[in-house]
Amino acid sequence: MKHSRQSLRALRVVDPPNIFGGIPGLEARWEDYREFFRRIEFPAKAVLLREGEIPSKVFSVEKGCLRTAIDRNGKAITTQFFFENDVVASIESFRSGRPSQISILSVEPSIVVVLQKRGFEALLRDFPDMKDMLLELLFRRFEAYARLFASYLTLTPRQRYLALMKSDPRIIERVPQHYVASYLGITPVSLSRIRKRIRSRST
Amino acid sequence: MKHSRQSLRALRVVDPPNIFGGIPGLEARWEDYREFFRRIEFPAKAVLLREGEIPSKVFSVEKGCLRTAIDRNGKAITTQFFFENDVVASIESFRSGRPSQISILSVEPSIVVVLQKRGFEALLRDFPDMKDMLLELLFRRFEAYARLFASYLTLTPRQRYLALMKSDPRIIERVPQHYVASYLGITPVSLSRIRKRIRSRST
DNA sequence: AATCGACGTTATCCATTGTTAAGAAATTCA
DNA sequence: TGAATTTCTTAACAATGGATAACGTCGATT
Numbered sequence: 001m002k003h004s005r006q007s008l009r010a011l012r013v014v015d016p017p018n019i020f021g022g023i024p025g026l027e028a029r030w031e032d033y034r035e036f037f038r039r040i041e042f043p044a045k046a047v048l049l050r051e052g053e054i055p056s057k058v059f060s061v062e063k064g065c066l067r068t069a070i071d072r073n074g075k076a077i078t079t080q081f082f083f084e085n086d087v088v089a090s091i092e093s094f095r096s097g098r099p100s101q102i103s104i105l106s107v108e109p110s111i112v113v114v115l116q117k118r119g120f121e122a123l124l125r126d127f128p129d130m131k132d133m134l135l136e137l138l139f140r141r142f143e144a145y146a147r148l149f150a151s152y153l154t155l156t157p158r159q160r161y162l163a164l165m166k167s168d169p170r171i172i173e174r175v176p177q178h179y180v181a182s183y184l185g186i187t188p189v190s191l192s193r194i195r196k197r198i199r200s201r202s203t
Numbered sequence: 204m205k206h207s208r209q210s211l212r213a214l215r216v217v218d219p220p221n222i223f224g225g226i227p228g229l230e231a232r233w234e235d236y237r238e239f240f241r242r243i244e245f246p247a248k249a250v251l252l253r254e255g256e257i258p259s260k261v262f263s264v265e266k267g268c269l270r271t272a273i274d275r276n277g278k279a280i281t282t283q284f285f286f287e288n289d290v291v292a293s294i295e296s297f298r299s300g301r302p303s304q305i306s307i308l309s310v311e312p313s314i315v316v317v318l319q320k321r322g323f324e325a326l327l328r329d330f331p332d333m334k335d336m337l338l339e340l341l342f343r344r345f346e347a348y349a350r351l352f353a354s355y356l357t358l359t360p361r362q363r364y365l366a367l368m369k370s371d372p373r374i375i376e377r378v379p380q381h382y383v384a385s386y387l388g389i390t391p392v393s394l395s396r397i398r399k400r401i402r403s404r405s406t
Numbered sequence: 407a408a409t410c411g412a413c414g415t416t417a418t419c420c421a422t423t424g425t426t427a428a429g430a431a432a433t434t435c436a
Numbered sequence: 437t438g439a440a441t442t443t444c445t446t447a448a449c450a451a452t453g454g455a456t457a458a459c460g461t462c463g464a465t466t
Contacts, residue, residue, distance in 0.1 A: 101346070190423055193446085392455080396415085399416085412464100414462100421455105430446095432444085436440095
């Protein structure tokens with residue numbers, strides 16, 4: 001019962017997307033760039049980008065949930081989750097043109113706006129604000145990364161889970177538990193135990 | 204026997220520095236920018252930037268070793284080490300102008316080239332290549348971060364230590380062990396045990 | 407030389423995780 | 437609906453990390 005990667009369904013070309021939070025001036029010239037965008041529907045567990053491939057697309061989640069994962073000696077671990085309106089790309093490989101270190105996969109059946117690399121580059125070329133937006137986005141991601149990283153160094157798995165419940169309950173509500181476990185850096189078994197302890201001990 | 208932060212010794216203005224890997228065209232116009240650079244000597248354990256302060260400088264290690272650290276409920280943990288020719292800044296706060304989440308400290312007595320924020324901004328303004336270099340630098344850091352992050356999710360402390368021995372032996376050779384421990388996210392006691400196990404078991 | 411402080415090691419005790427295996431519960435799909 | 441798959445839970449065992457305390461070592465200072 002595997003989902004073949006070919007069974008994608010390209011839907012009609014989208015309206016000016018809110019990908020990248022809206023680029024000033026894009027809407028007016030939308031016809032020139034429309035062709036670079038596609039709206040595609042993926043089933044759950046579809047592979048949008050496979051580790052080792054050269055990325056050629058940027059994704060924006062319109063509906064559903066995606067995750068990024070890396071394969072570390074056989075074990076797939078999830079590094080991030082993405083929900084509605086989040087932008088996803090193997091950002092550093094996309095730029096460098098080298099094989100991606102990460103995979104991008106769907107968690108739920110999802111509708112995704114796909115921006116071709118050529119389109120991305122055209123936008124970057126034609127809209128001067130894009131570069132600053134990109135920098136800004138990188139800086140923000142950086143900060144979030146640093147914060148997350150720090151939490152891994154200082155918090156116990158139990159504390160991380162509790163923190164996650166507060167900071168992003170969507171993950172716990174919508175994502176299968178074993179993905180959450182790998183996101184927390186622990187085994188599904190251990191997460192199950194932690195949840196039990198929380199249930200009984202403190203609630 | 205505290206090192207007062209005032210006991211710094213500003214040395215003569217440097218030659219065109221290799222900070223940021225050399226900016227095309229800077230050397231020719233060096234006189235205009237010289238004033239923004241200082242070379243300063245710090246004793247070990249000096250505080251170059253304190254958590255909560257608004258960062259106003261970028262540092263480049265000329266000799267010695269710096270580290271970045273965050274304070275997580277009373278416990279200082281080290282997030283990165285920097286050696287000769289590394290560039291150090293509280294990158295996201297530097298940009299946003301908000302209080303720094305991290306501290307920057309010297310590990311060894313160090314000689315550091317300090318670039319004032321005004322100078323940094325002047326360079327960014329006057330040399331178009333700077334923005335691309337900055338983007339490139341960010342992308343690379345990003346990749347490194349992602350890789351490190353992944354290693355924390357997948358490796359045991361013991362494996363992380365072994366990996367560190369391979370990937371950056373300078374850290375283990377030059378940095379006091381308890382800093383390494385906090386860098387690995389474990390206690391000094393635990394690191395000591397791990398080292399012992401490695402010594403006896405495999406070696 | 408004696409002292410002080412910083413750093414590293416070792417031991418003990420307790421809590422937690424990983425591993426493996428088995429079974430229950432929930433979902434998917436035919 | 438019923439079967440197959442996936443996901444979650446629980447148990448038992450071994451290994452490891454955190455906390456604490458005691459001790460040793462080294463270097464700097466007086």
